[in-house]
Amino acid sequence: MKTRATVHRDFTIAGIDDRLYSAFIEHMGRAIYSGIYEPGHPTANAQGFRKDVLDLVRGLSIPAIRYPGGNFVSAYKWEDGIGPQKDRPVRLDLAWRSRESNQVGINEFAGWAKDAGIEMMLALNLGTRGIEDARNFVEYCNHPSGTYWSDLRRSHGVEQPYGVNMWCLGNEMDGPWQIGHKDAVEYGRLANETAKAVKAFGAGIETIVCGSSNDQMPTYPEWERQVLEECYENVEYISLHKYFGNNSHNSLNFFAKIEETGRYIQSIAGVIDYVKAKKRAKNDVYICFDEWNVWYHNREQDSRNWREWDWPEAPPLLEEDYNLEDALFVGGLLNEFIRRSDRVKIACIAQLVNVIAPIRAERGGKAWATSIYYPYQFASLYGRGTALNVAVDGPRYDAEAAQDVNYLDIAAVLAPDGASLTVFAVNRSPDEAMELDLALGGFGNARLIEHQVIGGDGTGPRVANTAQEPDRIRPRKGTGMGVADGGLRGELPAFSYHLLRLALN
Known part of the structure; x- marks a missing residue:
């Protein structure tokens, strides 16, 4: 197969918000306890956080992280997680039918996030709670001193405020499974009033309102319209969630779901534009895709487990063993973002450690990168700058999820200083190599300085990394690509992901 494509320096899409490569972590399963936090682990620091996991997290250069949920947040009392750890109550978490020890709360997590170099995006409980508790939480986190909540924080050993600017107004409030589920108008009004209260704490605060939990919800996309009509002027983002599976083991249909995601984004962008026009609003609202990932390998068994077990503490849950196929999918989905x-300014891979995550960690044992770690890492490190249009002319296929899908998935990013161009490419074909001829326009002389490849070496699509074999799927130096006659040319093996970096004059 052969694909011709063209990219030009002047044909831009938008400046990429660094937060497009953010993450999410929830008090769920072993994400927190024995994930990032495990006192007594051989690598644990003085605060009880695992340094082996922290090193892997730092390798991703994550700009922001959403916390503490997720479904968990809709019945969460943030006050349970402050003060002396020995005095904190143990609660039952109704969302995941488990016990929450509250040994990690806002102050412990903030310390971990600072060590990891990550900005916090905090979620507010608008399920069982509301405006009063939200404003108290913001005051505890953001006000310097001289008030009840700010001085309480200082008494807990945190003198300087955290200055959290991103606040999520609840979680998946369209879902009947959500504790405190509301209809669109009811939720939209509560979100609007909560946003006004949160923003009263100072300039720079941004709020994220809940959109649909996924594009298969019966209320989609009417939910977005109704919610935004209640709160448009007081929010900056509307959240979208979507998880992906391949139970049929049809790789091409699996990859076509990325096109389905593009339609989801385009539809909600249209709703945003409609509401803005209807309200004659001056502000823009963007999309925060704050939950996304592959999730299907153990989903049915996990669902049975958590509905039946007897309130365990930090049980194994949603611990997916990601394979090569999943890595190629994640690389393609990042290309779509x-x-x-x-339109999409923030996106959060869900989740970060153990729970449907790029990082896995054994209790008391090893930590390792799953297959999806690497395309996420490459996008985070080299996908910052300006997104460029890539015109593609090549073979296509039809699938159940979408029709007229390119076998070649490609995205290009011009670095902020204009000195380099990064191309992310996925050959989706399971059995045919792709000859790529990418014309480079307006870049002057270019030379290939890095080529990394995942797959394309005969590794089966279901092969995964494990604690015993953590390097079965990992990047290696690529070959067969080069710059000649004003273009990037060469062969991309079947079923492979590529990072191609070019230095520009």
Whole structure:
């Protein structure tokens, strides 16, 4: 197969918000306890956080992280997680039918996030609680001193405020499974009033309102319209969630779901534009895709487990063993976010450690990178700058999820200083190599300085990394690509992901 494509320096999509490569971590399963936090682990620091996990997290250069949920937040009392750890109550978490020890709360997590170099995006409980508790939480986190909540924080050993600017107004409030579920108008009004209260704490605060939990909800996309009509002027983002599976083991249909995601984003962008026009609003609202990932390998068994077990503490839950196919999918989905970066400004891989995560950690044992770690890492490190249009002319296929899908998935990013161009490419074909001829326009002389490849070496699509074999799927130096006659040319093996970096004059 052969694909011709063209990219030009002047044909831009948008400046990419660094937060497009953010993450999410919830008090769920072993994400927190024996994930990032495990006192007594051989690598644990003085605060009880695992340094082996922290090193892997730092390798991702994550700009922001959403916390503490997720479904968990809709019945969460943030006050349970402050003060002396020995005095904190143990609660039953109704969302995941488990016990919450509250040994990690806002102050412990903030310390971990600071060590990891990550900005916090905090979620507010608008399920069982509301405006009063939200404003108290913001005051505890953000006010310097001289008030009840700010001085209480200082008494807990945190003199300087955290200055949290991103606040999520609840979680998946369209879902009947959500504790405190509300209809669109009811939720929209509560979100509007909560947003006004949160923003009263100072300039720079941004709020994220709940959109649909997924594009298969019966209320989608009417939910977004109704919610935004209640709160448009007081929010900056509307959240979208979507998880992906391949139970049929049809790789091409699996990859076509990325096109389905593009339609999801385009539809909600249209709703945003409609509400803005209807309200004659001056502000823009963007998309925060704050939950996304592959999730299907153990989903049915996990669902049975958590509905039946007897309130365990930090039980194994959603611990997916990601394979090569999943890595290629994640690389392609990140490409889609780059191509939609004019509308999607924040996106959070869900989740970060153990629970449907790029990082896994044994209790008391090893930590390792799953297959999806690497395309996420490459996008985070090299996908910052300006997204460029790539015109593609090549073979296509039809699938159940979408029709007229390119076998070649490609995105291009011009670095902020204009000195380099990064191309992310996925050959989706399970059995045919792709000859790529990418014309480079307006870049002057270019030379290939890095080529990394995942797959394309005969590794089966179901092969995964494990604690015993943590390097079965990992990047290696690529070959067969080069710059000649004003273009990037060469062969991309079947079923492979590529990072191609070019130095520009």
